[in-house]
Amino acid sequence: MSVELKVNGRAVTVDVEPRTTLLDCVRDELGLKGTHAGCEHGVCGACTVLLDGQPTRSCLMFAVQADGYEITTIEGVAPQAGELDVIQDAFCEAHGLQCGFCTSGMILAARSLLEREASPTVEDIREAISGNICRCTGYGQIIEAIQLAAERMRGQNAPASPSLSRTEAVR
Amino acid sequence: MRAFDYQRPESAEAATRAQSGAEARFIAGGTNLLDLMKLEIETPRTLIDISRLPLDGIAPTEAGGFSIGALVTNAALAADPSVRRLYPVLSRALLAGASGQLRNKATTGGNLLQRTRCYYFYNPATPCNKREPGSGCSAIGGHTRIHAILGTSPHCIATHPSDMAVAMMALEAEVEILGPDGQTRTIPLADLYRLPGDTPHIETSLAPGDLITAVILPPPPPGRQLYRKVRDRASYAFALVSVAAIIAMENGRISAARLAFGGLAPMPWRDREVEALLIGEAPSPALFAAAADRLLATARTEDGNAFKSPLARRTLASVLATACAGNS
Ligand SMILES: Cc1cc2nc3c(=O)[nH]c(=O)nc-3n(C[C@H](O)[C@H](O)[C@H](O)COP(=O)(O)OP(=O)(O)OC[C@H]3O[C@@H](n4cnc5c(N)ncnc54)[C@H](O)[C@@H]3O)c2cc1C
Ligand code: SF4
Ligand code: FES
Numbered sequence: 064m065s066v067e068l069k070v071n072g073r074a075v076t077v078d079v080e081p082r083t084t085l086l087d088c089v090r091d092e093l094g095l096k097g098t099h100a101g102c103e104h105g106v107c108g109a110c111t112v113l114l115d116g117q118p119t120r121s122c123l124m125f126a127v128q129a130d131g132y133e134i135t136t137i138e139g140v141a142p143q144a145g146e147l148d149v150i151q152d153a154f155c156e157a158h159g160l161q162c163g164f165c166t167s168g169m170i171l172a173a174r175s176l177l178e179r180e181a182s183p184t185v186e187d188i189r190e191a192i193s194g195n196i197c198r199c200t201g202y203g204q205i206i207e208a209i210q211l212a213a214e215r216m217r218g219q220n221a222p223a224s225p226s227l228s229r230t231e232a233v234r
Numbered sequence: 235m236r237a238f239d240y241q242r243p244e245s246a247e248a249a250t251r252a253q254s255g256a257e258a259r260f261i262a263g264g265t266n267l268l269d270l271m272k273l274e275i276e277t278p279r280t281l282i283d284i285s286r287l288p289l290d291g292i293a294p295t296e297a298g299g300f301s302i303g304a305l306v307t308n309a310a311l312a313a314d315p316s317v318r319r320l321y322p323v324l325s326r327a328l329l330a331g332a333s334g335q336l337r338n339k340a341t342t343g344g345n346l347l348q349r350t351r352c353y354y355f356y357n358p359a360t361p362c363n364k365r366e367p368g369s370g371c372s373a374i375g376g377h378t379r380i381h382a383i384l385g386t387s388p389h390c391i392a393t394h395p396s397d398m399a400v401a402m403m404a405l406e407a408e409v410e411i412l413g414p415d416g417q418t419r420t421i422p423l424a425d426l427y428r429l430p431g432d433t434p435h436i437e438t439s440l441a442p443g444d445l446i447t448a449v450i451l452p453p454p455p456p457g458r459q460l461y462r463k464v465r466d467r468a469s470y471a472f473a474l475v476s477v478a479a480i481i482a483m484e485n486g487r488i489s490a491a492r493l494a495f496g497g498l499a500p501m502p503w504r505d506r507e508v509e510a511l512l513i514g515e516a517p518s519p520a521l522f523a524a525a526a527d528r529l530l531a532t533a534r535t536e537d538g539n540a541f542k543s544p545l546a547r548r549t550l551a552s553v554l555a556t557a558c559a560g561n562s
């Protein structure tokens with residue numbers, strides 16, 4: 064069956080059997096291996112992609128059901144090749160990853176959270192990643208990474224503060 | 235996974251006609267069905283995608299209640315302002331289930347019809363009367379931590395895993411069904427489910443082609459609404475025991491009581507005798523113990539799930555104490 068998908072802003076047509084999951088399609092047909100296959104039963108969250116900005120388990124959806132959605136995988140997050148986006152960068156800096164298996168899913172879950180909530184509480188962050196399992200970090204540093212990313216994104220979006228310009232004037 | 239034809243009909247009527255052929259299944263959020271298809275426990279030849287039908291609205295009814303489209307997601311239903319205000323037991327039950335990401339996909343109709351989490355049902359290498367009628371029940375005499383103690387039969391002791399359905403049972407919800415003949419009928423939620431008896435593979439009263447189009451909530455009953463779920467982990471686990479309670483008090487006595495239980499039975503469990511025993515009485519530990527005695531009078535346990543009797547007893551007492559305290 065031929066399906067038109069929109070993945071990371073690009074329109075692609077794939078020819079898949081109806082029984083192909085979105086996860087297998089993204090990895091094997093599109094070669095986007097950053098979306099990880101973990102449990103493949105909806106439990107672990109390693110396969111998370113964004114559908115119209117909402118984190119979704121790509122192992123529990125058929126590719127033939129995904130037309131008409133904006134699909135974002137971890138490969139679509141960085142501004143350009145060789146760069147990291149704010150959340151990816153914060154994960155590196157705060158040691159929010161060890162083996163990295165859960166990380167694509169964690170980052171996409173975090174991105175969805177930070178798009179709707181600029182100043183999430185620790186509770187909000189816990190809730191946002193509660194469907195994503197990490198076997199390495201114990202979650203503490205993932206939460207710190209998301210807090211750090213939130214702080215930096217707020218900084219980016221804030222207007223230049225008057226107190227800062229005053230200091231500059233003094234200098 | 236077995237190969238199948240994929241169809242996406244344009245209307246609910248077309249969907250019911252497409253499904254009335256044998257070995258066809260509707261797919262809504264897919265969070266349960268797709269998983270069972272991977273294991274080849276479900277092997278439809280035709281998959282009818284209903285996920286884009288316009289059944290995703292929540293609307294007030296003339297009776298003063300709400301009609302919830304079958305495709306309203308568990309996330310949208312839990313977050314709806316009217317639901318949160320008027321039916322907090324439902325909102326809490328939904329938020330106690332699965333994870334945010336799954337709730338974004340899982341639908342109202344799919345949640346009602348999700349299948350049991352019995353380990354043996356999921357393991358095609360073991361006998362299971364639900365999966366393969368007549369093959370036997372591996373749970374009886376096996377691992378039964380998650381299994382039922384009420385409403386079971388010698389053929390199956392599986393539980394219905396939904397949290398949402400337990401709250402809807404206490405709210406006396408009705409299910410609106412569109413049949414392949416184009417007729418719509420409405421039945422009480424309690425009549426949607428069937429106890430296992432000697433046909434545990436038949437779980438509902440739906441006929442082939444029947445599409446759930448909506449769940450109708452009557453106006454909210456008087457009283458305080460509570461949902462308590464006891465599980466092995468604080469998040470992201472199915473209920474061992476859950477209780478939905480709606481309790482009203484007048485002059486220090488219980489004037490109205492509705493109780494539904496999850497984790498204990500093959501369907502969301504309601505026992506009117508337990509409710510009748512509470513009404514007109516002043517709350518006390520002795521009363522709550524008598525209610526638990528009545529609830530558990532017909533319980534049949536295995537070694538692995540015997541703990542559910544005392545757990546249900548304590549949970550019920552605690553929920554009733556909370557629901558009655560300062561509520562008059
Ligand atoms: C890891 C995990 C944890 C979970 N934890 C919980 C939990 O704690 N509590 C809880 O309650 N649930 C839990 N769930 C289950 C989840 O709530 C269900 O999988 C979900 O509600 C099913 O809805 P769906 O729309 O995805 O159904 P689908 O998978 O699409 O369908 C399920 C069944 O319903 C049928 N169906 C769907 N819609 C209709 C309709 N409108 N008319 C007729 N038939 C229909 C389908 O044919 C299929 O047989 C969990 C699931 C997972 C994967
Ligand atoms: S309890 Fe029911 S579902 Fe589980 S093995 Fe026995 S028959 Fe199968
Ligand atoms: S691979 Fe999809 S949830 Fe684990």
Ligand code: FES
Pocket residue numbers: 159160161162163164165166196197198199200
């Ligand atoms: S970093 Fe290894 S699973 Fe999370």
